[in-house]
Amino acid sequence: MKRLNSTPRQDGYRMPGEFEKHEGCYIIWPQRPDNWRYGGKPAQRVFVEVANTIAEYEKMTVLVNQDQYINARNMLGPKVRVIEMSNNDSWIRDSGPSFVVNERGGLRGIDWGFNAYGGLVEGIYFPWDYDDLIGGKVCELEGVDTYNAADFILEGGSIHVDGDGTCMTTEECLLAPDRNPDMSKEEIEEKLKEYLNVEKVLWIPRGVYKDEDTNGHVDNMANFVRPGEVVLTWTDDVNDPQYERSVEAYNYLINETDAKGRRLIVHKLYAPSPLLITQEESDGVDSVEGSIPRRPGDRMAGSYVNYYTGNGFIALPVFNDPNDERAIELLSELYPDRDIIPIYAREILLGGGNIHCITQQVPARKIPRNF
Amino acid sequence: MKRLNSTPRQDGYRMPGEFEKHEGCYIIWPQRPDNWRYGGKPAQRVFVEVANTIAEYEKMTVLVNQDQYINARNMLGPKVRVIEMSNNDSWIRDSGPSFVVNERGGLRGIDWGFNAYGGLVEGIYFPWDYDDLIGGKVCELEGVDTYNAADFILEGGSIHVDGDGTCMTTEECLLAPDRNPDMSKEEIEEKLKEYLNVEKVLWIPRGVYKDEDTNGHVDNMANFVRPGEVVLTWTDDVNDPQYERSVEAYNYLINETDAKGRRLIVHKLYAPSPLLITQEESDGVDSVEGSIPRRPGDRMAGSYVNYYTGNGFIALPVFNDPNDERAIELLSELYPDRDIIPIYAREILLGGGNIHCITQQVPARKIPRNF
Structure with a gap:
C-alpha cells in the first residue's frame, strides 16, 4: 500500500469518534515477562475475555x-482472527x-x-523496534x-x-520532554489539527495520578461520550492526590467550548479506591x-474511563470495588x-x-465497500 | 476462526480450478541464503516483478x-500488500x-x-516448523x-x-514413501476426493526429469487449461530423459477420461533446452x-507449465530460450x-x-460478500 506524505486535512479525511461505527478491532497478545506477571498467563486469560467479548459485536483480530x-x-475463541505480528508489548x-x-468510503x-x-x-x-512498525503493518x-x-x-x-472538530489531550503527556522536545505547544497542536483534521485541541493539564508509564494519557482520565459530552475520572477524597488533578481538569473543561462552540457537559466517573501492587503480584x-519495575505497594492508575466503546457495547474494566456498580450505572x-x-x-x-489501552478500533467506511 | 474436523465433500465445498475467478493471490518473500543465491537479492527482484505484475490484475499479498x-x-510496489508471517522458505x-x-458464497x-x-x-x-503453520495462518x-x-x-x-470433479497428480510424488508412508494409493485417493470434493483422480506416473526437490510435482508437468483440456511439458528429443516421462504421461492422459466422462485434449508445451546451474550461480x-545443495552442472527442472493463471492473465516463466516464443504462442x-x-x-x-510454485490463489466467493 502507499505511504502518503500529504496529511488527512489536505485530503479531506478526519478521525471519527470512537463511538462512531467500527469495522473491527485489534488487540496484541501479552507475553513479556518483565511486564506481565507469571509469563503473561494471568493477563492472557483476561485478554482472551476481552477479545472474545468484542468478537461478539465486531470483527476482532488479535496480533501475536x-x-x-x-x-x-x-x-482464543473461534470468532477471533489470530494474525502473527512481531511486537515488543501489547x-x-x-x-x-x-x-x-472521508465521506466517500475512504x-x-x-x-x-x-x-x-x-x-x-x-x-x-x-528496544521498541517492532512496536514502531505496528502502525504501518496494521x-x-x-x-x-x-x-x-x-x-x-x-x-x-x-x-x-469527538469526530466533530475537537481533540482532547493532556499537557502532561504531549508536552513531556521525551516525546517531541523540539516542538512547541503550538507546533504540536498544529500537527494534531493536520493529522486528525480538527479545529480545536482541548489541553487538560494532567492525567491520572501515578499514570507515570504513559505520562498521564488522556484515555485514562477523560473520554468523549459524544460531541459535547465528556466523562472524567473523579474522587471526592480531598486527601487523595487524584483529587486536585480531577478538579483541575473539571474546571478546565467546563470553562472551555469545543470546536463547534458547545459548552461541554462533564460527567464525573468515580474512580475505584486506590489499588496497590501486592507482594505476590x-x-x-x-x-x-x-x-x-512493578514494586509491591506501588499505587496503580486505576480508572473506569479506560473503557472501549464498540458497536453496540462498552467493555468496561472493573476491579471488585464498591465503585464498580456506580460506574456501570453511570455508563x-x-x-x-x-x-x-x-x-x-x-x-x-x-x-x-486497561481495556482502552489494549484495543484499537478500525472505523467503518462511510459507504459500503462493494458499491 | 474455526478449525473444522469435517471435510469439504461433507459440507458441499469444492476446490475450484485455478482458471476460475480469484479474490487475490499470496506470495512469500525469498531470503534463505542456503537456497537463494547471494542472500536472495537476485530472486527478490524477480519475486517483485511477479508480485507487481499480479497486483495489476488481482489483490496481491506478499508474506515476509x-x-x-x-x-x-x-x-515491492504500492499496489502490493505486505504482511509479516514467519516462514522457512517461499x-x-x-x-x-x-x-x-460453495455455491452460496462460502x-x-x-x-x-x-x-x-x-x-x-x-x-x-x-526445520519446517514455520512453514507447517502457513496454511492455518493464511x-x-x-x-x-x-x-x-x-x-x-x-x-x-x-x-x-479442473473444478469439475477431476484432480490430476503424479504417482512419483503422492506415493513417495516420505509423505504418507502408512497410506495406500486408494486411501490417498480417498483423501483427495474428500478434501477437494472430486470424483476422479488422474495419476500421471512421473513428473519432470530432475524435479527431485518435489518428487515430481504435477504443477511443473501438466496443468488444466479448462475442464477437458490439459497442457503437458514436452520434448521431441528422444535422447533427453524427459522424453520418456512426457510420452508416458501423454499416453496415460489421452487414454483416460475425466470425472464427467470427457476424453482429454492434451496440448504439448515444448520445454526449454536443458538448463544447468553455472559455477557462479x-x-x-x-x-x-x-x-x-545447488551444484554446478546440475540440470534444473525447467518447464513452461509452471505458470500462474490469474484474473485475465497468465504469468509465464521464460528462460531466454528459443522455445520461449513457442510457449507464448501456444498459451x-x-x-x-x-x-x-x-x-x-x-x-x-x-x-x-517457478512462478506457479511461489503463488497461491484465493478463489472468489461465488456471490458477493455483502449480500
Whole structure:
C-alpha cells in the first residue's frame, strides 16, 4: 500500500469518534515477562475475555508474536482472527495506527512515531523496534494507504477526538520532554489539527495520578461520550492526590467550548479506591534493566474511563470495588443503546493500562465497500 | 476462526480450478541464503516483478519474515500488500492452504500437513516448523474457517483440479514413501476426493526429469487449461530423459477420461533446452547441512507449465530460450481472453521451482460478500 506524505486535512479525511461505527478491532497478545506477571498467563486469560467479548459485536483480530502464536490461537475463541505480528508489548492503542475516513468510503491509517513512552530518556522498555512498525503493518493488513507521521511521536492513548472538530489531550503527556522536545505547544497542536483534521485541541493539564508509564494519557482520565459530552475520572477524597488533578481538569473543561462552540457537559466517573501492587503480584514479574519495575505497594492508575466503546457495547474494566456498580450505572445512563459489559481487569492494570489501552478500533467506511 | 474436523465433500465445498475467478493471490518473500543465491537479492527482484505484475490484475499479498519486512515493503510496489508471517522458505503453493468454495458464497481453507518435501527422510530443508503453520495462518488472514487436514502430508503443487470433479497428480510424488508412508494409493485417493470434493483422480506416473526437490510435482508437468483440456511439458528429443516421462504421461492422459466422462485434449508445451546451474550461480548459495545443495552442472527442472493463471492473465516463466516464443504462442491460443505475460524466471528455477510454485490463489466467493 502507499505511504502518503500529504496529511488527512489536505485530503479531506478526519478521525471519527470512537463511538462512531467500527469495522473491527485489534488487540496484541501479552507475553513479556518483565511486564506481565507469571509469563503473561494471568493477563492472557483476561485478554482472551476481552477479545472474545468484542468478537461478539465486531470483527476482532488479535496480533501475536510467532512464539506465542499457537498458544494464542488455542486460547482464543473461534470468532477471533489470530494474525502473527512481531511486537515488543501489547499496547496497540499506543503503538498502532489511528484511522481516518472521508465521506466517500475512504479509509486510511496514520503511522505515528513511537518511542515506548519516552525513548532513551524515560521509555518504559527497550528496544521498541517492532512496536514502531505496528502502525504501518496494521494498515497493510487492512489494505489501506498510510499517512507517514513517523517524525511525530504520538501514542493513540494520548488523544481522544469527538469526530466533530475537537481533540482532547493532556499537557502532561504531549508536552513531556521525551516525546517531541523540539516542538512547541503550538507546533504540536498544529500537527494534531493536520493529522486528525480538527479545529480545536482541548489541553487538560494532567492525567491520572501515578499514570507515570504513559505520562498521564488522556484515555485514562477523560473520554468523549459524544460531541459535547465528556466523562472524567473523579474522587471526592480531598486527601487523595487524584483529587486536585480531577478538579483541575473539571474546571478546565467546563470553562472551555469545543470546536463547534458547545459548552461541554462533564460527567464525573468515580474512580475505584486506590489499588496497590501486592507482594505476590510483584514477585511474578521478571526484573530487567531498562524495563519499568512493578514494586509491591506501588499505587496503580486505576480508572473506569479506560473503557472501549464498540458497536453496540462498552467493555468496561472493573476491579471488585464498591465503585464498580456506580460506574456501570453511570455508563448505562450515558449509553442507553449499548450493552455495558464489565470485565474484571486488574490484571491489565498491573501491566500499566486497561481495556482502552489494549484495543484499537478500525472505523467503518462511510459507504459500503462493494458499491 | 474455526478449525473444522469435517471435510469439504461433507459440507458441499469444492476446490475450484485455478482458471476460475480469484479474490487475490499470496506470495512469500525469498531470503534463505542456503537456497537463494547471494542472500536472495537476485530472486527478490524477480519475486517483485511477479508480485507487481499480479497486483495489476488481482489483490496481491506478499508474506515476509520480520527481518526482511522493511526491505520487502521498500522493494515491492504500492499496489502490493505486505504482511509479516514467519516462514522457512517461499513455496506458498506447497506450504499454503488450498481454498474451497460453495455455491452460496462460502470460502474455506484446507490446512494440509507439510514436511518440507519429505520430512526427515528426504526433506529439502530443516526445520519446517514455520512453514507447517502457513496454511492455518493464511486462512486466519482471510478470515475463513479451516479444514484440519494436518494428518495428511500434501503440497499444493502436487495436485491440480479442473473444478469439475477431476484432480490430476503424479504417482512419483503422492506415493513417495516420505509423505504418507502408512497410506495406500486408494486411501490417498480417498483423501483427495474428500478434501477437494472430486470424483476422479488422474495419476500421471512421473513428473519432470530432475524435479527431485518435489518428487515430481504435477504443477511443473501438466496443468488444466479448462475442464477437458490439459497442457503437458514436452520434448521431441528422444535422447533427453524427459522424453520418456512426457510420452508416458501423454499416453496415460489421452487414454483416460475425466470425472464427467470427457476424453482429454492434451496440448504439448515444448520445454526449454536443458538448463544447468553455472559455477557462479552455485557459488552464491550457502552450503548448509540438511539443505539440498545447488551444484554446478546440475540440470534444473525447467518447464513452461509452471505458470500462474490469474484474473485475465497468465504469468509465464521464460528462460531466454528459443522455445520461449513457442510457449507464448501456444498459451495465447489456449487463453484467448488472457494477457500472456512472460517473466524471465531462471532465478526462481535456481531455487527449485517457478512462478506457479511461489503463488497461491484465493478463489472468489461465488456471490458477493455483502449480500
